[in-house]
Each structure stands twice: as structure tokens, then as C-alpha cells.
Amino acid sequence: MELASQLSREQRKIQDLLSSLGFALRSLSNLNQLLELIPLMAARVTDAEAGAVVLFAEDNQLGLVKLYCPDANWQPSLEALLEPLRELHADQAAAIEAKLASDPWVVAQNTSILVKSALRGRLYVFSRVANYHWTEGRQKLLRLVADQTAVAVENDTLNKELQRKEKLDRELEIGSEIQAQLLPRSCPRIEGIRLAARCLSADKVGGDYYDFIPIIHTNRWGIVIGDVMGKGVPAGLLMTMTRGMLRAEVLRKDPPALILEHLNHVMYADLENSNRFVTLFYSEYDPTTRTLHYSNAAHNPPLYWSAHTQEVHLLDTQGMLIGLEPGSLYQQQSQQLNAGDVVIYYTDGFTDAADRDSHRFGEQGLNQAVRWAVTHCESPEQILEYLFEQLRQFCPNGHCGDDMTLIVLKAE
Template identity: 30%
Template sequence: MIAINLATCFLAVLGTFLAVFEWTAAKRREFLYLYMTTERPDSEYFHSARHRRRQFAIMLFSFILLTCKEIYANSVLYRPTALMQLDWHPLSSVSPLLLYTELVSVLFLGLAFLMGPRRLYTRLQKWFNYQLIGITVVFALLVMTRQVTDVFPTFYRVYLGVVVIAIIAGTCRGKAESRLPQSLAFALLAVGVFGNTILFHRIATFAALFLFNTLLLQNIMEQYEEVEFDRHRMHRERQVVVSFLETMGNAYSTVFDLPQVLRMIMESSLKATGATSGAIFLKDSSGKLQAKLSRGFFPPMYDNTEPEYRARRTELLQTRMLEQQFNMSEGVIGQVARTGEPMLIMDVRKAGVMSDKVTEFMRNRSMVLVPLTIQDEVLGVMAVLNRETAIAFDEDDQGILQSLADHAAFAIRNAAMVAELAQKERLDRELQIAHQIQQQLLPRECPQLPGFDLAALGEAALEVGGDYYDFFWINDRRLGIVVADVSGKGIPAAMTMAIIRSIFRSQSREERSARDVITATNSVIFPDLRRDMFVTAFYGILDVNARTLAWCRAGHEPVIAVQSEGGLQVIAPSGAALGIADESVFDDIIVEQQIYLAPGDSVLIYTDGITEAMNSSGEEFGIDRLKATMASNGCPDGASIIAKVERAVHSFVGSAPQHDDMTMVLVRAR
């Protein structure tokens, strides 16, 4: 009996030391994944290491309870003078507190051995909490009612038997090689209880602890092998990442554009995984994944069509592959991009990703696909195919490729930002040049006419706008006036504006009316103007001697005339915009209007940037406010009227940004 007690106590202490060793190793492994590797904190490796540390922390606590119980039992209950008398005494003679401690330690051991699969941990934790609370409440009630000595040993037997049966049932879900030892160890605990004698109980406890320590030693050996494997994997992974970063760092001193970055990423990926081919798909502005690069022979996916010319088979298949694009939910490319999880395919032919016709010569048909992500934003997908050796890709290759992809995503984003900045700088230079050209095309100043006062304003929403105005002499008494608005903004609108300006000037000959000039202008530009562009225009002829203004309105804003006799009028003769209708339709729509300008009369020609100017509430300035401003002009000259309208518009808009060009021309008779 003495030998069994001492051996049982020794096994409990040994189990405690083994659990401490396991817990320390698991803790180091967790910190290793967190601080010493390129693993992400949300990776499966990191979560598994943390879960294992929790598992052995629970196991350590259970062995500490068993050790304390054994030391107390050997020093107090099993004194040498009383051992022979207690050998065959019933189990009820043992202290209920020791039985309670043993029951709690068995619960902790069961939780530790059953929480192998991480997904079961939450449910097991709830089950364990309920059991622990239950036996504690029962023990406390029996102590308070002073029935613990009589009742608790019986409760201990029955309850431990039920718990052990549940634990044994749970161990059947664990590893096959550890099911029998675990089940046998817990069964021995139950058998020892139902043996009804202390000697039988001690022998069963000794055998159970022996099995538990054997399992711990076996687990230590397995953990050592796993750590060595992980160390090799992390060393290889670190070499790949460091080599890639060195390559990218050296490239910053040379030309660094997106195609070059993609080539370096793919070369590093093929070298790291030993693949013969690979491809990179990036998400475009429409949200689709477009093939941007391929290396080696990477056939098109989900395409069974055989090329027409066998001699150019490889070239045609590669061209077809680079034309492929996938939605975020289409094929394996879309699945990896949507889920953000890597994918390992052992045989692309059996998986239906590639056909037999394009894979028959490959040594193996395995493929690894990994997402290119930055802060949960998916930039694209990288895939490698057909390893050089006959061995297929494995999870080790998948992990290495994912680590490289995490760093590659930053390089892709940086290259894209560099390209965007370069394009913006180039566009800014082009806009600056176009702005200078546009300013040279606009009149430097308004003509000085006897009996008339001309004023103009032109403010572009962008550096180069689509609005323009122009004055030019047709003969010594007739002045041509043009105010036009080209659809769109930027350089295309400015170039169209320059063309329209030249056409109006070339078509304005001495005897032509305003209607003749504007119809001829439409006939010239209609065949060549892009279908998504049009031009609204006002073309007028001011006869200085006759004091008349004749004009046509090609889809342009109405003219506001303030006359001493007729008051304020909004005049809008019919007419279609330039470039949207051919000569036969346009000529039937356009109408010429003419008014006489007495001293004090004025005419305002403007673009829709004036009436459609919006404030921060989304409300437009509108023609009514423009009419009210013109009706109360009281200004001595045309420049003062233009300035007053400009102030009214800016006061209404406030701090809201300018969305459209604003152009005005005022003709005032003196």
C-alpha cells in the first residue's frame, strides 16, 4: 500500500511537470507565431498555438489538484501506522473533501483532453461550467446540512461514473491513436470508485495516472516533431520573403511600374514554390478580376475549345488566357477573391478547372491560389500551377505563397499609386498647356464699338472648360458674337471648342445671315463630332449702323433682353444643338430672331453654368433669380452689370464647389 501511494503521488507530480513543460512550449510557440514570423494574428497557425496553450493550462491545473490531493492523502490519511487498517476499509472512510477535489480534477482533465478540436471548445467550456457549478452546489448543501460524510461518497461514485462515460464518449471524436489510452485511463478512475475499497481505488488511480503521463510523453514527442517542421517551414518562408523584399527594394532605384512589379512577384512565386507557370489576376474598376500577367504555360480556365492552328497552339492559348476575366463569384478565381482564403487544388483536371486537352503533358496538375489583400481589401488573386517535380503542391507551399502574396499586395498597391500620381502629374501638365492654349483663343478684351458697350465673363469649373465666347468682325459694320457650351469638360471639350471657334469664323462671310452661318457650321461638324458629344451655341450678328442684333439659338439658353419699351423679356427662338441632327432636320428646326437696341437697352447671353449653379442644399440659382438681378440693374455700363450678376451667383452658391463653367456676354446700347 505504501509503494502504491508513493508511486501514485510520484506520477501526479510527474504529470504536473510534464504539463508545465507542455504549457511552456505552447506559450513559446504562440509568441513565436505572433512576433517572430510573417504569420498574421488571425491565421490558423496562431489560433491553434493559442488554443493549445489554453488546453495545457487546464491540464496543468488538474494535475496540480491531483498532486495536492495525493500529498495530503499520503501525509494525513495514509499514515504508516494506519495503512494496514485502511487497506480494505470502504471508500466512504476517505475524506469527502478529497473526493470533491478528485472529482473536480477529473472534470478538468476531461475538458483538457476533449478540447482538441478548436471548434468544440466553446461548447465544452459551457458543459464544464455547468458540471463544476453543479457538484460545488451539491457539496456545499451537504456540508451545510451536515450530511456530507454520509451522502457525498455515494454521490461521488454515481456522478463520477456518469461524467467518465460522457468523457469516454467524447474521446471517440479525438485522434484514433489516442482514443483507447484516454478511454482506458478515465475508465480506470470509474472502476476504482466502484471497487468500494481504498486499495482497489489506489491501484486504479495509479494505472490511470500512468496512462495519462504516457499520453503526455507521447504528445511531447509529437510536439517536438511539429516544432521542427514549423521551424523548417518558417525558415524557408522567411528566406522567400526576405529575398522578395530585397528584389523589390533594388527595383525602387530603377523604373518601377506595375507591369515590372507583377513580373518580379511572379518570378519570386515560381522560384519559391517550384512551379513551372503562374498567373496574376487583378480587380479592375468594374469589380471584375482581369488576367494581367502569366508566366510559363498557364492555360485558360474553364475553356475546352481547341485552337484552330496546332502550330500556334501554345501562343493562342496564352492569348486566350490573358483575355479571361472573372466575376467575384465566378470559378475558383472568384471564390478565392470573395472569401479571402487560399485554395489548394490537387488536380485541376478532376476539379474541372482545366480541360484534358491542355493538361495532358503536365507532370502534375496541382494548383495553389492565394488572395492579394491589404487590410481586408482584395486587390486580386495569384495562382501557380504544375510543380517542376512529380510531387504535388502541399499546405507548406500554400503558406509560403500566401506570405509572399501578403507582401506582394503592398508592392502592387504602391506601384498603382505611383502610376496614378505619374498619370495625374502628366494630366496636370497637359491641362496646363491646354489652358494656356484656351486662354490664347479667347478674346483678350471686348471690342470698342460706337454706340455700344460690350462686356464678358468666363470662369471654368476645371482648369480647362467647354464654354467659350468670341467676337470677330465680319465687315466694317457687322460684328459676329458667339457663346457656346461644349458637352463635357477637360481637354476633349477644349479641343472641340477650338474647332468650333475656327468653323464659326470661317463660315461667317459678309452676306451670310446668322441662320446661314449656324446651319453651315452644323453641316461641317455633324459627320465628325463624336456621338456622345454635342454643342449648344448662340451665334449673333450685331449691326452697328442699324442698331440691330440678329441671332440663332442652337439648343442654347434663352436670351434675356431688357428694353426701355418692352421691359424684360426672355427670348428663346427654336433650334437644336450642334452635332445631334443632320442638315435636313437641323435646317427645319433653326429659327433666326432679331431685335432693335435703343439707347439703354441690354441683352445678356449666358451658359447653363449660371442658371444651374447650386448651393450646398442642392438648390439651383435659376432663371428667375437671374431675371430679378437683370431687372434691377441700375448700372452705368456693361461691365458693372456682368459684375453684379457674378456677385449674385457667388453669393447664392456660397462655399459650394463650382460644378460647371460660367460664361456671360452682355451687349448694352448707349
Template identity: 25%
Template sequence: MADITQNFIFNPLWAQVFALLALYLTLRNVTLSKKLAVGSDFQQLLLVLFFGSILFAGLGLAGIAAYQLPVTLAVQAISAGIFLKILGRYTKKNYYSGWLLALNAVGFLVSVTLAALQVAWYFHFWESALIIANWGYVTYQFYEVSQYNTPKASVLLDARGTLTKLTLWIHGLIFLLVPFGGYQIPLVQMVLLPLSTIVYLWTLTFWHRRAYARMSHQRDLMEKNMNSQYEFMTRIGNAIAEKLDIDRVLDFVVHSAVKTANADGGAIFLVDEFDDVLRVKAVEGDFPPPYDVPAKVKLKANNLENFFKSTPIPLGETIIGECAATGKPIFVRDSKMDPRMVHNSRMDQIYIASLILTPLMQGKKVFGVLAIASRKSNHLFSREVLSQIKTFGDYTSLTINSLYTYLQLLEKQDMERDLGIAAEIQGQLLPSHLPRVSSVSLAAFSQPAKGVSGDYYDIINIRKGQILLTVCDVAGKGIPASLVMVMIRTITHLVARQPQMTVNRILDIVNWGIAGRVSLDRFATVAMLSYDFATHQLEYSNAAHHPLLIYRAEQDDFETLDTEGIPIGLERKTRYNQINTVLRKGDLIVLYTDGIIEAMNEKGQQYSLESLQVVIRDHHQESPEKLKKLIIADMEKFVGKAKQHDDETFVLMRVEH
């Protein structure tokens, strides 16, 4: 017993244990802070090395050390296979060929047989040679990769030298030590095997650094986009406040879009409904016609400019008309690769290298197109620029719609014009239809008290398999409150689809964008959640709104989720918290404003949260749409003839599977 204890304490494999611990801590750190594509592969590698080391040490303590070599052979073969699997993630190839699997299987059986026969040392060159052959195959496949045959190959090109050369060097040195015991001598166990684990750790850092650089780039890009959007929203608001001039607003929009995208030129086209054509309404910089023009027009710059500004474009014709007809953005990264741009791909007066078009819409109706162009072949637009211009287009659409409505109501001199404008703005903010997804069922209800609601809700498919729900209650009424809603909606839509974005971080950014830009009496309470269909994980954050109500179907009981936080727009440095939970089939979540639970009858009694819970519990098996109608009916029955005193809004979501 004393010998076993002494062997355990002074076992040379402790060095490998510490190396594995370092790999584990590094892997845990990088996978917690960043989502690595190869994180699961390195976790598998860690498990293989750990259990291999345990088995290796156990065989030594049990006095059957001859079987340590087959274990080592298996561990190294599986480790090499894991790196082939990592390589396959990028090349989309399967490197587990039949002959490779057969060779390793035969090699393992031969090694076990040699251990059982207790053969002379020189027979064990076999195991070491097979390990080198495995890593040699990995090396060959890694060096077959280049930036020309494999997308996103740069991290493989950076990591392969460290991984393959050092690993082959270590196992080659062990091959030379076979006469002295090879993998079983203390030098190998205390130095070379731990060193090979450190090589794996070093290899992992290449993905770690790449992920960190990518996140830093995304963060910097998002910050740049946010500052650009904030500046745009603020300046367009000032332009409207100074003078209600649509032409001036259009000029400012196209100027801002060109500046933000570092484009050579841009233009805005508006639909002429009488003739079903698009007409140029604003031009900035050098923006040639994105279609063919007569040869004589190209002879003089003035002729080309006059032709472009005076020639209407029929809906559906040219790439501009196509954008207006389909109502979808068009991204031409390289005109030479797009047949629609054949007339603009030649190096002449109408040459365009890259083009972005986004529709300007009122609900589902297109009323214009915003376009920007680059004329430099070495400056092609990216997807990030496309996202920026789409956001510019969305905000421009809301602004112009509001401005048109405001100008029309000014002409009528209606005493209720302020409320009417705000109501129309709000009607454009609320989703025109709810997303159709198989994993959840949705329903929403919003009823203003006096034509203009201070409540706002939104439902966004932020990425495949994930949905975001938000409800907010803005202080005040009329156009100022509606513009706060516009800002909340615009910023939320801008940042919600960014990678690694959480709901509390979205609230941080929304608050940062609004606080200081609106007066202190223009604040809003906001409740926001996201739900992942695959993991069933719900993330929730609250800015002084009512807690989230969850009906748990299995327990037939209710649960509330809440986080501390002050309303949006009061303090710019506020940071919001987040709470997570898991939803199960049949669970129902409810976001609501105070107008629901505080609805009063003629006796001054409030409807209450308890009454809402009774309806939900009694009818939870109904679809959210049917349940919505039952809740409304129950509220109307309770309120009776009493006048509605506050805006009423709620959103229902039930997990279907």
C-alpha cells in the same frame, strides 16, 4: 367743277404717272434685294420727277399753264444734276461748277419772266435749248470716263449710251416741236416724257444687273471657299485620327493650301525657339526661296532645293522672317511692285509672281509661317485667296496646337489628359481680349465646372461699325466637344465678314457645315447677334439657346428676344429665323448659358433669371466690367459652399452712345 374733274381724269400726264410707278416699283425691288450704291440717288430722282409732275398738272388745272415751262426746266436741270452726282461717286469729282449753277438759275428766272409776259411761242426755244445744254454737259462728262482714269468704271461705260443718247434724242425731238407747244402738247406729255422716265428706269437696271452679278460671284466664291474649308477640316481630322504625326499633318496642310489657291508651290516654316530661326518643315510643288540666293546655287535645281530646305531664316530677316516677327499676314500681289521681292521679280529660277504668307500662332505667339507662291505672271493671287489662306492658317494653328498638346499629354500618361487637352483647346478659342469700341462697353465671364467647359463665347468686329456676339453650349465634354467648338468658331469667322451676311444665315451655314460631320450627340445650342453702331440695329437669331435678355434703360424694364430653332448639328436642312430691334443709349444686353440661372445652393434652389435681373436693374449704371463682378459676387453668395454643377458663361454689352 365738272370741267376740272374731266380735265383731271383725262389729263395726258397719267402716262407719266404710270412710268413713275414703274420706276418706283423697280427701285423698291432692287433696293430691297440688293444694296445699291446709287439707290439714294435714284430715290431723289423719283421724288423730283413725281413732285414736278404734280406741280405741272396743278398749274394746268389752275389755268396758268404758261408756268409749266419753268417747272419743266427746273425738273430737267435737277435730274441732270443727280446723274452728275452719280458720276462724281465714281470719279471723286464735283461737277456742280459755278457757271452751270448760275446758267440754270438765270435760265429759270428768264423762263418765269417769259411766262408772266405771255410772250410768243418762239421765245420758248430758250427753255428747250437750255435743257439740251444741261444733258449735253452730262453726256460730255460721262464720255470723259474710261477704265483707265476711273476705278470700277465698267457700269458707267455700259449705262452711258442708254442714258445720254436717248435722253438727248427725246429732248431734241421736243425742241423741234416747240412751234406746236413743246413740253405742253399731249404727244410730249403722253409719250416723250414717260419715255424719258423709262430711260432712267433702264439706266437703273445696269446697276441692278451689276449688283446681282457681284452678289452671285460672292455667293459662288463663298460656297467654293466653304466646300474647300469643310474638305480641309474633314481630311485633316481623318489624318490625325489615322496617325498622330505632325509632319504628315504639315504636308497635308501645305498640299491643301496649294490646291485651293491653284498655286505653283507652298511651304510651311516652323520656329526653332533655341536658335530664333525659321526652318522649312514641309514643301509642296515648285516653291523657290523668296529671298536672294548665291548665283552658283541657281545653276542646278537640286542645289536650289537643298539650299532652301537646309538654310535657316533668322526671325525678322527676309519676307518670311518679317511675317514671323510681326505676326501679320503679308500679301504680295505682284512681286514687281514690292521692293522686298526685288530678287524674285526677275525671270530666273527663283522668280515669284505673287506670294501670300500667313503666320501660325498660339495665342499671341508665332510658331510658324504658311506660304504659297505663284510663278505665273498671268496668275496673281486675289484678296479672296488671301482670306482663304488666312482661314487655313487659323485652323492649322488650332490643329497643331491641339496636336502638340495631345502628344505632350500622351507622354505624361495622365488620367486627366483628355480634359486637359480640351481645356487648352478651349482656352485658345475664347477671345484673348475684348474689342475696344467707343459705341459699346463689353464684358464676358466663363467658368467651367470641371476644368473643361462645354460653353463657348466669341466677340468679333465683323466690319467697321458692326460687332458680332455669340454664346453656345456644346453637348458633351472633352476633345470631341472641343473640336465641335473649333468647327463653330472657324466657320463663323470665315463667313461673318462676308457682305450682306446676317446672323440667321451664319447659323444656317454653321449648321450645314457641322450636321452630318459629327455624331448626333455632338450638338450645340447657339445664340448669335450683330449690332450696328450707326443704325443702332440689333439682329438676333437663336438655335435652341436661352432667349436674349435686354434691359431697357429708359423704361427701367426687361425685354426678351427669341426665335424658334433646333440645336446646331442635328438636321442639315434646318433654316433659322431672325428678329431685329433697335437699342438706345444705356440699354444692356445679356447672353448667358443655363449654368448661370440654374446655379444651385445647398438646398437645391436655383439662382434663377429673376435674381440675375435684380442685380442688373440695381446696378445697370455701372460699367459692364463692374456689373460682371457684381453678378459673380451675387451668384457666389447665393450658391455658398455648394459645388458648381454646370459651366457658367455670360456676355454683357451696354450701348454707350
């Protein structure tokens, strides 16, 4: 009867300890606080005198040792044995563990802390009692505590990853807001033409760029569209740099070809170091002569639709990518604009968009859409909306993989 009562008390003690561990696992958000309890729980459920949890080093960081040992005289020697484990990875710990097991006056038992089948640490218990038996029941209880520890370690890792992701998302949101502020908030009112434009980034921060730049002390306007190789934050940073440098070059009032030559010269070193390049189409509209002067740095040439001939041709000149060669030279052409003429500037994200079967929208698809739009839509805003709607129908999943930018210019 006494034996049954003792077993019942032991069972209740173990249940209370494990219940406390479960509560701590749910309640403590700090892994370090929870690990303070683990060695105590391990020692109590196995009737050992001391316990320790060791997390092995990883990612060039030291591991962690937490020790429970109520005997102040014994604690320093245990700490001295366990401390070297902090600097070891899981596959280097066998020698120290052999030393622990070789002490004739100490019974040392351990079990692995496994996170997704990867060894992250060990849970130890120690006893100096001569007749201490490492029973199957004690093994199972220590294994249970080790499994709870593994859950806590994995939860902590996931929480840190989530915090890093949330921080990155916040930074990307800020970057996206700054980039959106750098793009024109609205299209300017320019004598003789009407404009509409839209930029859609594949990520929160993109590498597409367009701008309308008033040329001081003249009535001319710079109209530019560009695309930095790649997308995301690196492309977005280079896009911002390109915008600032181009605006500085425009202040010199040089012709478009010379502006691109100077821009390539000043940006070459930075772009070479980043292994990225920029395509850019720069044009200037002169309301006095109703003429569009332009130069192309390997960008997709805009489509020009003549209201008189009802034909579409490309506005293009020879020129290398910005950042490819330091001494690149650029050519320049001009196009007289008459009432009803339309110019479509675009980036390759528009034509490279693919449907579920990997068929590209392509230059042909854009050309067909433009031909319908310019003959059925009255305003540049309507043309712009129609072209994006055609792309949405072509990519019904709503994700076309790259940044997409359009500028529609219509002569009045």
C-alpha cells in the same frame, strides 16, 4: 543541442530571405524585376527545388510566368507545363493545375495571389524529394510570399493608373490652355457700346463658347454665345469646331439668320454622328445705326434692359438647335440700342446652378440680379462681377456643376 542550432540557422535563413524580399518590394519600381525574385524566394523558404509565379491573363492581355529552377534538365518540362497558364484566366486554370498535381514524381504545391479578394495568380513550389513534407510552417511561409507578391501587383496597378491619370491631366491642361487661347483675350473696343465677358468651365475643358468677330470691310461686329450639349473634352472639341466654322460663315457677310442656316447645314453631319447639339445666339452690332441684329438657335435668349422704360425683356427668335435637322430655317430680329441700355448674354450653366438644397438659381434669380445690377453698377465689368458674386453666394460650395458664361453689353 545540434537540433536547436540547426533550427536557429533555418530561422535566420528564413528571416534573411523575407527581409530581402521586403527590401526588393520597397526598392524595385519595376514589377517584372520583382517577379524574377519571387519564385526563388518561394523555393528557398519552403526548401523546394523550384518555384514559379503565374499571373493570369486579364483585359485581353496574356498572363505572365516566372520560373526558378536551377536544374537545367528539369526546367524545360516545368516550363512546358506552366506556359499554357499564361493564356488562361483565373477560372480556367484548374485543369492545368490538376495536371501539375498528378505527376507522381513531383510534389507540387501552390497558393493563391489575391488582390482585393480577386484571384490574380498562383505561386507554386516543386520538389522531387520523396519525403518532402508540406508542413504547416511551409504553407504559412509560402502564403507570406504570396501576400507580398499581391502587394507588389496591386502597387504596380495603382502606379499605372496614376501614370495614366497624370498623362490625361497633362492632356487636359494642354486642351484647357488651347481652349482658353481660342476665347477672346479681351473685349474689343467698339464704338457706341462697352463689353465685359467671362467663361468658367466646370471641367478643365468645357463646351461653352463666346466670341467677338470683326466683320471685314465693315464697322460691324459679330457677338456670339453658344453652348455644346454636355461638358468635358467631347464638348470642348465640338466648341472648337463650332468657333472655326462660324467665323468662316461670318466672312460671307450674310445676315445673322442666314449665317445660322449655313452653319447648321455644314455642321449637321458631324453633330449627328456625335449625338450632340449646339445652342447658339448670334448677333451683329452696327455702330452706324446703333442696332443689334440677331438670330437664335434655341439658346437662352439674352436679357435686354431698356434704360428708358426701366423694363427687361428677352431678345429671342424661333430656331432649332444646330445639328438637329439639316434644313432648319432661322428668323431674325433687330433691337435699337440707346444710351444706358444693357444686354446680358448667358449660358444655362448660370441659371441651372443649384444650392445645397437643389434649388436652382433660375431665370428669376438672374432677372432679379440683373435688375439690381443695371441700376446700381456703372460699367459692364461691375455688372458682370456683381452677377457672378450673386451666384457665388447662391452656391457657397463654389461648384455649380456646369460651364457658365456671361457677356455684358452696355450702350453708351
